[in-house]
Amino acid sequence: MNSFIPLSIPNFEGNERKYVYDAVDKGWVSTGGSYVSKFEKNLASYLNVEDVAVCQSGTSAIHLSLIEAGVIPGDTVLVSPLTFIAAVNPVKYQHAFPVFIDCDDSFCLDPIKLRKFCEEECDWDGKVLHYQKSAVKAIIVVHIFGNMADMESIMDTAVRFNLKVIEDATEALGTFYTEGKYKGKFAGTIGNFGAFSFNGNKIITTGGGGAVTSLTSSSVAHMRFLSTQAKTDPVNYTHDEVGYNYRMTNLQAALGVAQLENLPEFIRRKQFNYDKYASLLANSNYCQLMPFRSGTCSNKWFYSLLINRSKIKTPISKIIEQLKTSGIETRAIWGLINEQKPYQNEKTYLLEKAPYYASRIINIPCSTQITFEEIEYVVSSIEKLLGDFADE
Numbered sequence: 001m002n003s004f005i006p007l008s009i010p011n012f013e014g015n016e017r018k019y020v021y022d023a024v025d026k027g028w029v030s031t032g033g034s035y036v037s038k039f040e041k042n043l044a045s046y047l048n049v050e051d052v053a054v055c056q057s058g059t060s061a062i063h064l065s066l067i068e069a070g071v072i073p074g075d076t077v078l079v080s081p082l083t084f085i086a087a088v089n090p091v092k093y094q095h096a097f098p099v100f101i102d103c104d105d106s107f108c109l110d111p112i113k114l115r116k117f118c119e120e121e122c123d124w125d126g127k128v129l130h131y132q133k134s135a136v137k138a139i140i141v142v143h144i145f146g147n148m149a150d151m152e153s154i155m156d157t158a159v160r161f162n163l164k165v166i167e168d169a170t171e172a173l174g175t176f177y178t179e180g181k182y183k184g185k186f187a188g189t190i191g192n193f194g195a196f197s198f199n200g201n202k203i204i205t206t207g208g209g210g211a212v213t214s215l216t217s218s219s220v221a222h223m224r225f226l227s228t229q230a231k232t233d234p235v236n237y238t239h240d241e242v243g244y245n246y247r248m249t250n251l252q253a254a255l256g257v258a259q260l261e262n263l264p265e266f267i268r269r270k271q272f273n274y275d276k277y278a279s280l281l282a283n284s285n286y287c288q289l290m291p292f293r294s295g296t297c298s299n300k301w302f303y304s305l306l307i308n309r310s311k312i313k314t315p316i317s318k319i320i321e322q323l324k325t326s327g328i329e330t331r332a333i334w335g336l337i338n339e340q341k342p343y344q345n346e347k348t349y350l351l352e353k354a355p356y357y358a359s360r361i362i363n364i365p366c367s368t369q370i371t372f373e374e375i376e377y378v379v380s381s382i383e384k385l386l387g388d389f390a391d392e
């Protein structure tokens with residue numbers, strides 16, 4: 001057993017070296033090169049969508065989506081505050097305003113509070129939803145830790161009030177519905193736009209990288225165009241729009257093609273290891289392993305432990321610090337975005353579950369390489385530590 005058990009590390013057991021060396025050997029390391037289009041084609045085929053544009057990061061994928069959704073300065077975008085800040089910063093890049101609406105027990109945007117906000121706090125003029133003087137243009141739905149948000153209800157509200165839905169599926173590549181209206185549909189392919197990330201700790205990685213898709217293939221083409229400095233005429237360098245340097249490189253894509261080949265195996269291991277944790281933690285008095293939404297098949301990217309606060313008052317940071325001395329890396333859920341300096345003046349709506357979970361959840365080691373012995377060690381160490389804290 002390793003003396004240090006990391007939270008989540010990349011897995012390069014497949015063709016990664018082969019394809020990256022090939023890209024280097026051929027001299028195609030930048031945005032030209034065959035792996036870029038191959039990765040796009042393979043992602044589109046995996047997700048069962050017409051087209052995907054690969055880019056530099058999940059953040060740039062969300063930014064491109066907001067631009068393509070028509071979000072302009074002064075607009076309002078609805079989002080839950082229990083997320084990684086990268087889901088929200090692009091709203092600021094567009095000089096628009098987030099309104100922070102609570103999450104539900106899946107950690108994802110609460111569809112009931114979303115509906116209530118639109119109906120009770122906004123005015124609908126038959127075409128545009130207004131919040132005070134601002135046009136509400138879009139909803140960013142983050143599928144937290146690989147858990148699918150309640151897309152049926154969210155899409156109903158979006159259609160009713162003419163809002164564009166941007167799915168932040170950066171943590172949920174491979175999660176899909178097994179029942180209901182969206183049966184067979186993957187996270188990121190239900191709303192108007194879907195953003196993916198291939199950062200180092202995501203379920204597949206390109207070092208850094210992202211991808212974006214849309215229900216409308218001309219939108220994907222336009223986002224790809226924007227990601228390459230909006231070059232209208234590549235020979236004469238004519239530009240009719242402001243573009244971005246957001247395109248993925250061939251080196252990243254070479255890694256991506258290899259990683260995607262192993263995605264089904266990574267998901268299988270994530271699910272298998274989750275079940276091991278679940279059986280070992282089933283009778284714990286101090287914590288509970290959080291489930292994933294029923295009616296979906298989750299990629300089970302991150303595992304969340306809910307600390308029983310009636311027994312344990314110890315702050316999350318102290319629990320994490322103590323586990324580290326036992327060689328176990330864990331992580332707090334994020335600080336709420338509405339509490340971060342750049343966002344403290346933004347509107348919040350009925351926040352209740354978000355602060356509740358923010359003070360109770362830790363993520364536990366979930367790498368695809370983790371062994372059964374290591375999982376047993378993690379569980380026994382956590383149980384022992386929480387037991388000691390409970391006695392204090």
Ligand SMILES: *Cc1c(COP(=O)(O)O)cnc(C)c1O
Pocket residue numbers: 056057058059060083084086087142168170171196197198199208209210
């Ligand atoms: C990782 C992540 C992002 C951003 O992806 P990057 O590739 O790091 O830019 C956005 N939202 C969430 C919820 C994430 O976890």
